[in-house]
Amino acid sequence: MAYWLFKSEPESYAFADLERDGTTGWNGVRNFQARNFLRDSIRVGDGVLFYHSNADPAAVAGIAEVVEAGHPDPSAFDPDSDYHDPKSKPDAPTWFQVTIQAVRPVDPPIPLARLREVPALAGMELLRKGSRLSVQPVTDDEWKVVLELAGIEATTKPKKAKSMKG
DNA sequence: GCCAACGTTGGC
DNA sequence: GCCAACGTTGGC
Numbered sequence: 001m002a003y004w005l006f007k008s009e010p011e012s013y014a015f016a017d018l019e020r021d022g023t024t025g026w027n028g029v030r031n032f033q034a035r036n037f038l039r040d041s042i043r044v045g046d047g048v049l050f051y052h053s054n055a056d057p058a059a060v061a062g063i064a065e066v067v068e069a070g071h072p073d074p075s076a077f078d079p080d081s082d083y084h085d086p087k088s089k090p091d092a093p094t095w096f097q098v099t100i101q102a103v104r105p106v107d108p109p110i111p112l113a114r115l116r117e118v119p120a121l122a123g124m125e126l127l128r129k130g131s132r133l134s135v136q137p138v139t140d141d142e143w144k145v146v147l148e149l150a151g152i153e154a155t156t157k158p159k160k161a162k163s164m165k166g
Numbered sequence: 167g168c169c170a171a172c173g174t175t176g177g178c
Numbered sequence: 179g180c181c182a183a184c185g186t187t188g189g190c
Contacts, residue, residue: 007187007188033173053188053189054189057190058188058189112189130170130172131171131172131188132186
């Protein structure tokens with residue numbers, strides 16, 4: 001079980017949109033380092049901090065869970081998509097996505113400035129000067145600290161996609 | 167809107 | 179392979 005932070009501009013896709021949709025394919029990532037995480041490293045059941053970039057304030061706004069590991073990003077094949085990449089072919093895809101599911105909002109969101117105040121988070125990729133990576137790893141310790149800041153028990157397991165009957 | 171930092175492109 | 183130019187990201 002690993003942890004990640006995904007950035008999204010809330011004007012294009014906010015955590016509330018994920019709650020409305022339930023799940024979404026994390027498409028449109030067009031950076032090779034982020035692509036490699038999506039394709040090779042992110043597993044079903046991994047935890048995701050949903051971060052609002054270019055927001056006022058920029059903040060961690062929700063928790064999500066990976067429900068499908070890396071698979072080709074269909075938006076790359078779609079000529080009508082903003083993310084269309086004619087160099088990516090279905091039989092040799094360049095770009096990948098994972099599917100995530102909303103777990104719970106972080107309310108109130110944890111602003112970037114608050115994260116910077118926490119010594120235990122000093123090494124976080126998000127806080128590095130000039131960090132632009134939109135899909136980035138989060139350590140177990142960082143995850144625990146952020147969830148505590150959010151008032152969420154760090155031991156809370158994301159709920160399962162399937163309900164248990166009977 | 168500004169601008170620092172970064173990734174990509176392309177000439178050589 | 180180098181690196182300047184350019185476009186993008188993203189905080190403020």
